[in-house]
Amino acid sequence: MELLKLVVFISIIGTSVGFLPNPFSAININDYTHTDITEIGILKAVAKFFEQHPVQQCKPCTPGSLTGLPDITARKLYDTYYGGQESEKRFQEAIDDIVKQNNKVDQDHFSEAAWHFNGEQIKEGNAKMQNLRDTVIQILNNTAPNYDAAREVVGQYLHLLQMFYSNTNWVEMSGSVLYRPLGITGQPIMAAAPPSVDTCRSCGPTLNTNCASNLIVPHNFLTSSYKSGQDISKPMKDPSTHNTGKCSHGGPRDTSAVTSAAVGGINKDSMDPGYSPHAHLHEKAAEAAIEHTRLFFEDPMTGLRTVVGDDKFQDLLQIRAGKSLVFVIDTTGSMGKDIAAVQNKTAEIVRETQGTANAPYNYILVTFNDPGNLTTVQKTKNPDDIQNWLGAIVVHGGDDCPEFSLTGIQAASTVAMPNSDVFVFTDATPKDPQKINYITSLITEKKLRVQFLVTGTCTKRRNAYYAINGNTRGHFYRLKI
Secondary structure (H helix, E strand, O other): OHHHHHHHHHHHHHOOOOOOOOHHHOOOOOOOOHHHHHHHHHHHHHHHHHHHOOOOOOOOOOOOOOOOOOOOOHHHHHHHHHOOOOOOHHHHHHHHHHHHHHHHHHHHOOOOHHHHOOOOOHHHHHHHHHHHHHHHHHHHOOOOOOHHHHHHHHHHHHHHHHHHHHHEOHHHHHOOOOOOOOOOOOOOOOOEOOOOOOOEEOOOOOOOOOOOOOEOOOOOOEOEOEOOOOOOOOOOOOOOOOOEEOOEOOOOOOOHHHHOOOOOOOOOOOOOOOOOOOHHHHHHHHHHHHHHHHHHHHOOOOOHHHHHOHHHHHHHHOOOOOOEEEEEEEOOHHHOOOHHHHHHHHHHHHHHHOOOOOOOOEEEEEEEOOOHHHOEEEEEOOHHHHHHHHHOOOOOOOOOOOEOHHHHHHHHHHHOOOOOEEEEEOOOOEOOHHHHHHHHHHHHHHOOEEEEEEOOOOHHHHHHHHHHHOOOOOOOEEEEO
16 A cells, blocks of 8 residues: 555656645645645635625624635635535535646646746747636636536646746746736737747756756746656757756756756745755745636636626635525416416415525526427526516417426526525426436436426326316425425
8 A cells, every 4th residue: 555655646746747736745744736726726716705795694704804714724714604504515526626627737738848837838828828718718608607617627727827836937036926917818928038048057966956046037038947758848958068058847857957958947846945946936936826826716807706707706616605496487378277376386485485594595487488498597686586577477389288397497407506496387298308317417416306386297197187186276286306
């Protein structure tokens, strides 16, 4: 078992070309890893959101009370904000998904310098960031966003963002000040040093030599470290006859750091000088990466929350609390004699919860008809809105018996919060039974309670059901799934 752990550890270190992936791969116990940087940055972004949207349980909930939490964790943030009444489980799962995709870049793109801002691929790395940011905004702006796909892209984007601070000379020039144009489409960035410009001087023949002052690049240029084994090779200069050259990444797994001038390196991945020639700047690089990770989500001008809105920000990070109260209603013509009873029953359900401790976070009304593309979804936090929408329902169409009830349930399950109640009103068998497995999986995953009310199946079978059970039109029976 110990040998296996050692092999896994060496494998992780060998595929890392920037901040180390997680605490298990850290060289120094105080190292900031991609996991730490990503998690802290997200937690601070959500803490700021919570401060701006206080709840009764949060005491006090003033500026700095949450963003200033020492050693912040998802559990500590939720306990402070919700008074221990809500679980952070889904929020932590969203963080873990993003962290996983961040770390996966090291595995999938280890040899591609641009994915790590290595090899002076400044322009190329920035272009990847711009493309990823535009992609995640496009995903989230869809009518039905794929939040899993969005979290995957966010993880990749954050990997590149964090690599910029570890592998380029920005921190050496500016400390922990953020480079705000990075990754924003339409924002120009500084140029990389031309091939003819040497950027580093040799700082000694051994890995542990102090390299704190080895950068010689002019201040109007960005540069970054070259690492052996990647698709952009360091320009070769004989270290026995040349003292200057392009900067290496450095560390025990970068042969370019000793075979080509300038000898040494500039990476800031760890506090250990044997691994990171610029170990003295590790904390500043990590601070900048954490702060920029936070601002990726909540910058008032370019942050994801600003661009896509609070609702999608909350759904992306799975931080909504409370439940949805969802009504899925068949509006085909055959419901004509039942619709008044349906409206009365739904209004009663809303009144039962309104203003109580069980009041939902939001109300959702889904109506479905024939064809399935007539399905509509309306969401509100105002109980008066849902009452008005319910009262305005008009039945029409749907001449045959089977209807698109599963399409309606799918639409409801997609937008409903976890652990929600979903009430389905229909008088027909489903016309779209092929969706049952997917919908069952979705309902199970989100732990929805789905209840069918009213009717039965088509006319003959429905009349038989009433005859057997003594029901009359306008009375409801419930079937839970």
